[in-house]
Amino acid sequence: MDFRDTPEEAAFRAEVRKFIEEEGHKARIRDDDGERAFFGGSKEWTKALAARGWVAPAWPKEYGGAGLSVMQQFIFNWELAEARLPRPGGIAVGFAGPTLIVHGTEEQKKKYLPGILSGEDIWCQGYSEPGAGSDLAALQTRAVRDGDDYIINGQKIWTSGGHLARYMILLARTDPDAPKHRGITYFIVDMKSPGITVRPLVNLAYTHEFNEVFFEDVRVPRENIIGEENRGWYLAQTTLSFERSNIGGSVGARQAVEDLIKFARENATNGQSTLAHNPAIRHELVERYVEAGVAQMMSFKIVSIQAKEGVAPGHEAAVAKLYGTELNQRIYRTGMKVLGLYGQLDARTDGPKPPLRGRIKYMYLRSVANTIEGGTSEIQRNIIATRGLGLPRG
Ligand SMILES: Cc1cc2nc3c(=O)[nH]c(=O)nc-3n(C[C@H](O)[C@H](O)[C@H](O)COP(=O)(O)OP(=O)(O)OC[C@H]3O[C@@H](n4cnc5c(N)ncnc54)[C@H](O)[C@@H]3O)c2cc1C
Known part of the structure; x- marks a missing residue:
């Protein structure tokens, strides 16, 4: 087994190191970065990464990512970690973006991807509920069709960054009579919608990372469904070819x-x-x-x-x-x-x-x-x- 870089890998590693040397200082958090910095570093750092497509290293180039191979992503993540620098992106880059790229409409891609790539929009993930975590398919939040909208009622919990997020990817039950994996739909929810209440949950380390999110007759337009109604469970498994080595x-x-x-x-x-x-x-x-x-x-x-x-x-x-x-x-x-x-x-x-x-x-x-x-x-x-x-x- 040979752990040494190939010449191409070594060249890419050198490129990442040079970038870190020149731009790494921008990761230092400043007052005006506020709490959002917790979810991906400073605005300036995000901007420097975005300029090279490195906010979303695994996304295809046509969607504004860097189209890096698995090995390049590995080197990129490794070098950032060695330099103790944060990687922005979170739920937006890891989950919302890939689901939009693979299953979204052209309008949805145009509307949402730029804000993810620039780091402007933080997204949160509304999956877990008080009665649904490991057994996620047991989720009970309901979405009922009403003309061109759906009306959402229910509760999510442990929603990381919910207090800072512009959008949520939400799993809600649209067919309560179907077998539990089959009646779930994948929605994009504007966190500014009337009827949403976000309540902080302070963790053991005394930081406010996650929240409870309550939905009371929240109207979400039909065009905010990603993919087909009742197929949300299968969409929730979507990822691009992210390296998974941790x-x-x-x-x-x-x-x-x-x-x-x-x-x-x-x-x-x-x-x-x-x-x-x-x-x-x-x-x-x-x-x-x-x-x-x-x-x-x-x-x-x-x-x-x-x-x-x-x-x-x-x-x-x-x-x-x-x-x-x-x-x-x-x-x-x-x-x-x-x-x-x-x-x-x-x-x-x-x-x-x-x-x-x-x-x-x-x-x-x-x-x-x-x-x-x-x-x-x-x-x-x-x-x-x-x-x-x-x-x-x-
Ligand atoms: C820091 C943090 C951030 C999070 N952020 C988010 C977020 O942004 N969005 C979101 O949707 N969720 C989020 N979660 C929720 C997370 O996904 C759930 O906590 C996790 O899936 C476990 O579910 P649960 O808490 O309901 O525990 P449960 O599933 O109720 O589990 C309770 C206990 O039972 C055990 N158990 C359950 N099922 C089995 C089984 N089949 N076999 C053996 N043991 C079992 C578990 O291991 C655990 O010890 C976050 C959680 C944490 C801690």
Whole structure:
């Protein structure tokens, strides 16, 4: 196995590095970026990426993307992660755009794609409900036809960025009598529509990322359906050929461990770290270091399968998601031990400067959600068991 770049890959990596060197400073968040920066970095950074089609690296060029190959995307994501730079896009680039490109009408593409590519429009995803998460097809939000409109009633939950979004991609039930996967339709909802209430949900790390969204007789024009009525479930699976290695995540894990090792080395004797007196923590750091290396190998394996076979690996991606997110929790648990009591300081509220800018504490709390968002660990284990290992369904 040879991990070295081909000459073409090396040239592309050099291009990305040069871009980062010249433009990376624009990612620094400024006051007028406001809360939206949380969902993709500064406006200036988005603009710099947009100028090269790199807001949507996987989209075809004809739709304003960069048309990068899977391997190029991998290199792009890897280099950005190494430089600790954010990737804008989120739901808009990952879900709404691809669904519009594959299933949307020409009018819909013209209307919505430019705002996604410029980073102007944030989108949110209205899928989960209080009674529908892992079993998403159980969703109950209703859309009833009324002339040229649909009237939506119901509730979504855990809607990331719902308070900042211009549009939502919404799954709603249009045929309550059909089998549950078949009566669902895919809508675009203007978040400024009358009848929508967005209520904040503050997470364990004390940040406002997600929301509850209530729909009370919300009128959505028929032209806002993507694809056919009652076929929404199948559209919701649409992606373009995004690389699925999670290289950004595995590089982030390695960097976090490296930060902790550096901190432990530098603070071993000044009382801020329990490390010098606790060989168990030393061993933990070594374990995390080895595990972060394993996570990176998983990323390499996935991208090589994807680049060679042209298909997104199913159960290997589930293995990497399961391992990477549970590893994240272990890393930040170790981190809290390395930092000791100082690690409990909060960068936002506490006077004294917290070690490592308070990031370890924040991530210790935030990483709890990593094993839930995007499919829980149990669901990943089910996928691996059935699709990967051929075990019978539980
Ligand atoms: C940070 C964050 C951001 C999110 N952002 C969004 C968003 O923007 N839009 C959106 O629509 N949703 C979003 N979600 C919701 C997310 O998709 C759901 O939380 C997730 O799918 C799990 O669903 P649930 O919370 O209803 O839990 P449930 O599905 O009710 O699961 C409860 C528990 O039961 C287990 N379980 C469920 N089914 C099985 C099974 N078949 N076998 C074994 N165990 C099972 C689960 O693993 C879990 O431990 C977000 C979640 C988080 C944490």
